[in-house]
Amino acid sequence: MAGAVVAQTVSDNSVPATGLDIPANMQIFGKVDPNVRKPTAIVNESVITGTDVDQRVALIVSANELKLSPEDKDRLKLQILRQLIDETLQIQEAKANEITITAPEITQSFDRVARNFKRSPVEMRTYLRSVGSSERSLKRQIEGELAWQRYLRRKVEPGVNVSEEEVQQILKRLEAAKGTEEFHVSEIYLSATPERQQQVIATMRQMIEKIQKGEAPFAYFARSASEASTRSVDGDLGWVRAAQLPDALAAAATTMQVGQIAGPVEVPGGYSILYLVDKRQVLTADPRDARLALKQLTIRFPSGTTQAGATARAAEFAKAIETIQGCGGVAKIAGDIGAEVVDSDAVAVRDLPLPLQEILLKLQVGQATPPFGSAQDGVRALVVCGRDDPRNGDLPRADQIQAQMEQSRVNLRAQTLLRDLRRDAIIDYR
Known part of the structure; x- marks a missing residue:
């Protein structure tokens, strides 16, 4: 046929692995333009417009402070379109099972998201418009998440069971692995x-x-780019031991420091980039699991403050911090230098930025960190008012293990359901 393109020949033994009846030496008839992109879709008669995609992209770019090339932005748009299709299918399936999320529920969740952004609902609406998104777009996302969560609770969770024997097996394996290094x-x-x-x-x-x-x-x-199944959870592999990773990734993980990236690392079939989120030893107390009671002092610089002025103000702040002798004197010092004070109890050391973790682990109760911050956000210091050190060697409770296993099985079932919805959907790309 005219215009036929001969594809790359593949080996015979690679074809059966797909489970498909594909000739080893095949020919593609007709032309395919891989650069054609469809920005909108109709999903079982529900329309996803280009505006829907653009508004969702705008919020992600702004919230994550992304700096994207045109190619990266096109890739993100395709990813968002796939997410919107999944979201539409989830809402449709929930409604087919008489599950509807009410307007007050959506508004309540919207207000909670606004608080997470440190904005009032009115300020959040203004912010969304300013970045090219909209209240409608965010509320649609909220509706999809709530509808799917409720559907899973009603239709999936009742059928998920974890036996006592399974829980005990997990506990035994944890006890046997005590002291082994784990990597997140x-x-x-x-x-x-x-x-x-x-x-x-x-x-x-x-x-x-x-x-x-x-x-x-x-x-x-x-x-947006990974081909691993973990793409749906931002690449998160969770806590694993070296023996659970391919040899090359295990070798990288054991030599990395928390917060480091390694790669490209050659693995079977391709290459990986590895990010070490955290590490610990199984059932062994980690100092970073200590919980601290803290007081935070903050001074802010007025708009238009010069670099010289900011430096002088920061130096004054640093000098005052050196005079702190316990948390009882924080209020007076804060009043003297015009600093804000915020109390925070039960802060896990590991939840703080790495540089602060290293400093706080060396401080005693009543001592303060050196000043830190920026000219834009102000300068801060933390004072340690109390410390609860972690206990050593505690196994998780049986009910905690059971809940984790049940949630894992619900998630697997949810992935299967969504795959089935995609397979049965009528999707018209425009």
Whole structure:
């Protein structure tokens, strides 16, 4: 036939692995333009418009402070379109099962999201418009999440069971693994045939460079570019031991420091970028699990403050901090220098930025950190008012293990349901 394009020949033994009846030497008839992109879709008669996609993209770009190239933005749009299709299918399935999220429920969740953004609902609406998004777009996302959660609680969770025997087996394995090092890691995986290796390596190096420069977070590339099944959870592999990872990734994880990125690392079938979120030892007390009672002092710089003025004010603040002798004197010092004071109880050391973790672990009750911050956000210091050190060797409770296993099974069932919804849907790309 005219216009036929001969595809790359693949080996016979690679075809059966798909479960499909595909000839080893095949020919594609007709032309395919891989650059054609469909920005909108009709999902079982529900329309997803270009505006829907653009508004959702605008919120993600703004909330994550992304700096995207035109190519990256196009890739994000396609990802968002897929998410909107899934969201539409989830809402439709919930309604088919007589599950409806009411307007007051959506508004209540919207107000909670606004508080997470440290804004009032009115300020949140203004913010959304200013970045090119809308209240309607965010509320649609909220409706999808609430509808799917309620559907799973009603239709899936009642059928998920975890036996006492299974829980005891988990507890025994944890006890046997006591002291073993665990890693909380995230991944980005790209497959690579021999002829694509250099291209994939170059692409991954560009990703790493953008992550390190702060142009985009790791989670963005994990969700938009990774070919691993973990893309739906921003690449999060959770807590794993070295023996559970491919040899090359295990070797990387054991030499990395928390917060570091490694890659591209060659693994079977392609390459991975590994991000070490955290590490610990099984059933062994970690000083970073200590919980602190803190007082935070903050001074802010008025708009238009010069660099010289900010430096002088910060130096005055640092000098005052050096005179702190216990939390009882914080209020007076704050009053003298015009600082704000905020109390925070039960703060886990590991939840703080790494540089602060290292400092706080060395401080005694009543001591303060050096000043930290920026000219834009102000300068701060933390005073340690109390410390509850972690206990050593506590196994999780049986009910905690059971809840985790049940939730894992619900999530797996949810993925299967969503896959079935996609398979049965009528989707018309426009």
